[in-house]
Amino acid sequence: MEHPAEASPVRAEIDLWAQGKQAGHLRVPYSRDDSGWGTIGIPVVVVANGEGPTLLLTAGNHGDEYEGQVTLLRLAQALDPAALSGRVIILPAMHFPAALAGTRKSPLDGKDFNRCFPGNPRGSFADVLAHYIDSHLLPLCDAQMDLHSGGTGMDIVPSAVGHVLPDEGYMAKTLAMADAFGAPITLVLEEVNAGPTLLAAAERRGVVALSSELGGIGRLNPRGLAITERGVRNVMKHLGMLDGAPEGEGSRRMTVPDMRHYVFAPHDGIWEAADGLGATVAEGAIAGRLHRIEAPLAPALELSYAAGGLLWCTRGPGRCRAGDPVAVVARDL
Numbered sequence: 001m002e003h004p005a006e007a008s009p010v011r012a013e014i015d016l017w018a019q020g021k022q023a024g025h026l027r028v029p030y031s032r033d034d035s036g037w038g039t040i041g042i043p044v045v046v047v048a049n050g051e052g053p054t055l056l057l058t059a060g061n062h063g064d065e066y067e068g069q070v071t072l073l074r075l076a077q078a079l080d081p082a083a084l085s086g087r088v089i090i091l092p093a094m095h096f097p098a099a100l101a102g103t104r105k106s107p108l109d110g111k112d113f114n115r116c117f118p119g120n121p122r123g124s125f126a127d128v129l130a131h132y133i134d135s136h137l138l139p140l141c142d143a144q145m146d147l148h149s150g151g152t153g154m155d156i157v158p159s160a161v162g163h164v165l166p167d168e169g170y171m172a173k174t175l176a177m178a179d180a181f182g183a184p185i186t187l188v189l190e191e192v193n194a195g196p197t198l199l200a201a202a203e204r205r206g207v208v209a210l211s212s213e214l215g216g217i218g219r220l221n222p223r224g225l226a227i228t229e230r231g232v233r234n235v236m237k238h239l240g241m242l243d244g245a246p247e248g249e250g251s252r253r254m255t256v257p258d259m260r261h262y263v264f265a266p267h268d269g270i271w272e273a274a275d276g277l278g279a280t281v282a283e284g285a286i287a288g289r290l291h292r293i294e295a296p297l298a299p300a301l302e303l304s305y306a307a308g309g310l311l312w313c314t315r316g317p318g319r320c321r322a323g324d325p326v327a328v329v330a331r332d333l
Contacts, residue, residue: 007121010132014046016089016140020081021047026091028129030108040097040108042129045076045090052086053142053239056207057232058133059091061114061146061198062105063098067214067221068147071228086241089137095126102218104151114146117201134201143177143239144202144209147228150216153324155277156313158227159185160251161211163194163203173208175253180238181210181231182248187312188333189256210235217316253333260306263287263327265320272300272318273327275311283308287327290320305329 013024025041032038057075059068072092079088093099095113098106105112109124116123119131138144150156160178165171178186194200202209212231215224234246256262265271269290275281282305289300309331320326 008128008132008136009121010128010136012044013041014044016046017048018046019048019050021045021079023076026129026132028125028132030125040125042091042096043093045092046087047076047079047081047084047090048087049081049084050086052084052241054087054089054140055236055239055241056089056137056141056144057091057147058094058144058198059147060093060095060099061148062112062151063093063095063101063103064151064218065147065149065214065216066219067149067224067228068212069093069099070220070225071147071232074229075232083243084236084241086239088236088241089140094133095129097125104153114198115196117196117198118204130198130201133198134205138202138205138207141202141207143235144198144207145177145181145232145235146198146209146211147214147232148212149214149221149224150313150316152218153216153316154313155216155316156213157185157278157310158183158214158224159187159212159312160231161187161189161199161213162209163199164188164190164255165203170203170206170208174210177208177235177238178210179251180234180246181212181251182234182246183212183214183227183231183251185312185330186251186253187213187256187330188253190258213313254310254312254330255333256312256328256330261309261329261331262325263303263305263329265290265303265322265324265326266301267292267322269293269301269320270318271315271320271326273314277311277314279311281305281308281311281329290326307331
């Protein structure tokens, strides 16, 4: 039986095992009418020195999420191999076509890259790249962190994010890495459609892994950027890859335990939030109002919180569609 790692058509331009600092591309085939042998290069930087863990750092999983992309660009430029113990593989714009376009989904195949794992070497562009990361990069790793924010659609309290894991020892390692990252919130959740995500792919392979949510609404948030830059280096210190202890004041462990903690828009409209991001909200309180411009005499629909806690995520754009989450509430774990 052929090992899945041998089936990928993606090729790395650099030696993933070499010492020092290297920069190059992962060449993903992309056939066009005018270029049958065309490829798209995914930027990759590998910094390695001696013995130690391997850490995979990724950003640009969604192209409209910027804190992680800038953090990893700066890290790739500044990291001195002599200061490192182990190997860090950096993909600062993992879903490169979406990162160039500033979009969540791929401009090539219309797919959400973080819903494509474990991928397919014979699929579309996003499937092929996801398969390579799952079958070639994750097996090299001891730890992995995928840096997200709320993108264009959401604004989120800066957080490290992990899944609820049945293995207590594995869960403890995940929480320890999240504590080291040091975001204001460490959120443990049952995610909507978690199975095809990169985080879930790493968990299936036993890699200690975290995701994150570090701002949003289509901007590069200075506070979110500072938390991300400090957090990435904190994780490397936690793993023994950099000298020193993680910095910061600790992280508040929280959870979004069920769908009651989401507020969904029942129809299209303009969302008027009642509370600002990070507010403490009460069960039954008004979450906001949904206005319908197509029915000018109809009063706005008031939506209420079904659970109380911290307003962890809010809708970014005013306009929303039926089924969009307009608020997500977290409570202490």
